[in-house]
Amino acid sequence: MATIKDVARRAQVSTATVSYVLNGTGVVSDTTRERVLAAVAELGYQPNYSARALRTRSHTLGVVAPGIAGRLADPATAEILAGLSEAATAAGYCLLIAAPTDSEAEGELDLRLARSGRVDGLVLFDLRVADERPAVLAEARIPAIAIGAPATGVTCPIAGFDLRAGAEQATQHLIRLGHRRIALLATSSDLSISEPFYAGYVAALHAAGLRRDATLVIEAGSSEDDGMAAMQELLAVRTPPTAVLAATDTLAFGAMHALRDSGKVVGQDVSVVGCDDLPLAAHTYPPLTTLRAPRRELGATLARHLISLIERRTVPPVTLLPVRLIVRHSTAAPRAAG
Template sequence: MATMKDVAERAGVSTATVSYVLNGTGSVTAATRQRVLQVVAELEYQPNHAARSMRSRSRTLGLILPYGTAGLSTPTLAELVAGLTEAAANHGYYLLLAGDPVQSERLVATSLARTGRVDGFVLLDLRVDDERSAHLTAAGILHVGVGAPALGNACPGLSFDLTGGALIATRSLRTLGHRRIALINLPSELTDSDLLYQGFAKALTETGEEVAPSLIVEAGTSQDDGLAAMQELLAQPEGPTAVLAASDELAFGAMHALRDAGIEVGRDVALIGCGDVPLAAHTHPPLTTLRAPRRALGAALAHTLIALVEQQPLPSFTPLPLQLIVRKTTCPLPE
């Protein structure tokens, strides 16, 4: 087991400096602090005061923001954080937001956990093979994830009922007469991606239709990704008459691609997004989308993580339902 002396030797500092960094005392440069925390994570050093925090909790939950994220300026994240903060406060806990342009998410979480200042973490965008979760589990650091639980992953995953939402949205398009319906999906590395596909495919196969692989495009998460995905669909000999996008951001990008191609959304092609961010009601035309209760998901994440911290039975959780909000981007199949 690593000692403070081991950390000091590898980081090239004194043991006093290591103590200053871990306790938040003294005067230490940002570069030195960064180096010490990196070594602490690499050696999986367990400070004495972190061990004491097992008995006297910090009553603080952590949310690690990936570097480069728009942070709280993103409506989806802001609502999730609001739910987390409110539920945590109701249980006497605080929420700490953290990020670092140099360290990976898992190293930031490990470094904070070793200081004893955070009891557990929320991971965004849970992945199928999530190295962050595997690392935190091996280090004995409590955490929950935003996303569907993955097979073999010890991290509790909480998400929306994306299968049910995609089923409702795709059925609505079929009711309008559409048969060539495309799916612009999330990256396959995200656990939520498969849930969306399942609902989409079920809506097609329940009426005897086959899922056309050419009408399914795996995209990223940005508007630019949605634009590129829609351009790929439009380049086919026979394009779709309706599109389900896995997020409003992807739908916004798809709208741009359709507009650039001289195709009128809501008349020539039907489009449905997912999330119902504030902008969705103010696009031209206003976007039909699946409304996601992000604040409620944030509260559920807090309740689950606090139960883990306090070694209580985990609260039961049913994926939160999505509501179809019909606006102006859906239309019957053109004659």
Template sequence: MQRIPGSVTIDDVARHVGVAKGTVSRVLNNYTDISDATRKRILQAVKELGYQPSATARNLKRGRQDTLGIVIPVGHGSGADPFLAEFIDGIARALDELGLDLLVTTAHSREHMIETLHRLVARRKVDGFIITRTEVNDPRIAFLSEKEFPFVAHGRTSDPSGYAWFDIDNEAAFADGVRHLYSLGHERIGFIGGSLELNFALQRLHGYRQGLEALGVRHDPDLESLQDVSEKGGFAGAEALLSLDKPPTALLCVTDALAIGVVQFCRKYGLKIGSDVTVIGYDGLPVGEYLDPPLTTFSQSAQDAGGRVARKLIDVLDGTDPKSLQALAKAVLIRRASDGAPSMTPDELSKLFRDRLNHQPHSDTKGE
């Protein structure tokens, strides 16, 4: 059977021979721990199927470590954000297709982050970095750019012109979120966000405000609560906003983790999600579908984002101009049961919440 050049994958070779994909990769990369018999079968299958390793796979042994790196910033509550777990899984899956490895470590401060990057660069532990949770003015990008060390960012900075990145149009998504909630009848719409050092958090706040302005709705700073991007932060944000004399009837959260914290808070005080209080998250994490009620969210597919960023870094390593590897995608609103028309006015919601707060605490559970 004639095959289209490049259409045969390493998975096809592995299935044809009946071995693991990693075994095929090790043979192609000249590792010596595979038996001669298995090696011959794999090389024969490569020839018969017409498998052609990518330029990256052919070049990996030319002074490279076969490893990409990501240093997770454990600040702003990001260590508790399930988005990063899905994102890293997407990276790992994409790299596994090429038989590459992923080095993951953490840093607890800006200084520690730069120290970690400097150490890994100096020791040549990785071939390039994936930068996540980009900041408005990101010292990691400044450091790697100065060192001329390959990297790709998931997210942008205040000046995204000189490097490769993949991002979502955060402003557009949150402006759309405000319009959606307003169309349901909500006029007091709360915003629970994260540190404004994080560029995505700042962009989503801008989108929220732009949405209000476009509708002619007065901006009320009391309806904005900035927290750690974690379930605990969502719990605290819900407490702050729902305790107002005129609370919002809808809460727009910059991550699903924050939205889950809001759900936990409302459950504690017997407030019905989707009727008493509407909640919308952002990330499209799988866990949101299984909440009670299921979470309405803007989906950006963390796994897909991880895979796309990983493949962009491979392109950078293959010599593609980083400035040509910039892509902006749109988030998609997935409606579930956590959003709906308001069932009461802000004054009525305030009275209900104060009554529950004073007389009917349902549990001692706090946001995780």
């Protein structure tokens, strides 16, 4: 097995320079950095970061997410971070938040942050299908936990919400009201949470003897504008839906805007259900029926599990917290059934 001295000899630099490159510290020219990284790749050198962490633990948890700096004002993200911070502080740890630049991939920032010695482990937001980040961190022996749903090939523990059960519960609510044409506004299929939400929606339809209509399922995206565009698309189909289940409250807000713009009355002409129960959900017009996700509890769970990994204690591979349907005035029996 190659050592840091072997890398230094191959790159014709000092061991200190190799450390600077691998840890992201010190001042090293681009040419030297490339030479060191080439030597690391050729020799298959793997630094033992976990052993180093045992000697010099920082007692800091790292959070890396795409565009998280712009998401700090998002109530859902802020509440998860609050739960993370509170639980970390209670256990004697701090929280460090970082976001990749346009020129740096998320995986590169994960490794650079861990190698810097500033954090003992990482929380990964927005777990994707076939996400490479957990495997990269596992190979480097860096403790990590991801927010999302179980996904193929993911090698780190996962914590999130039971979205399959939640979507099934929300769809059943609409079916009990008498709706038969129920649309789904889904998040990007690249995200691990997309599949279980879709599966819960389909399971409820099948249990009620209803067929899934592909024209009523739209991969909408994430923004309110995405929700508006998706709802406009649904209103243009030959037989529009009488109810809409949105994978996030933000998409639901956009759908409600589109319905009002088209002259429809939310909760009368078309029922709308969201997912998150953001603070605004109770104050829309009409107030939004939605799935309440315990985000602060999720943050605390992430912190406790990551600290257990850092301290070499066992944690469950998957932890899914239950969501609860909060019924407000955006859902009612369809006009035809009333």
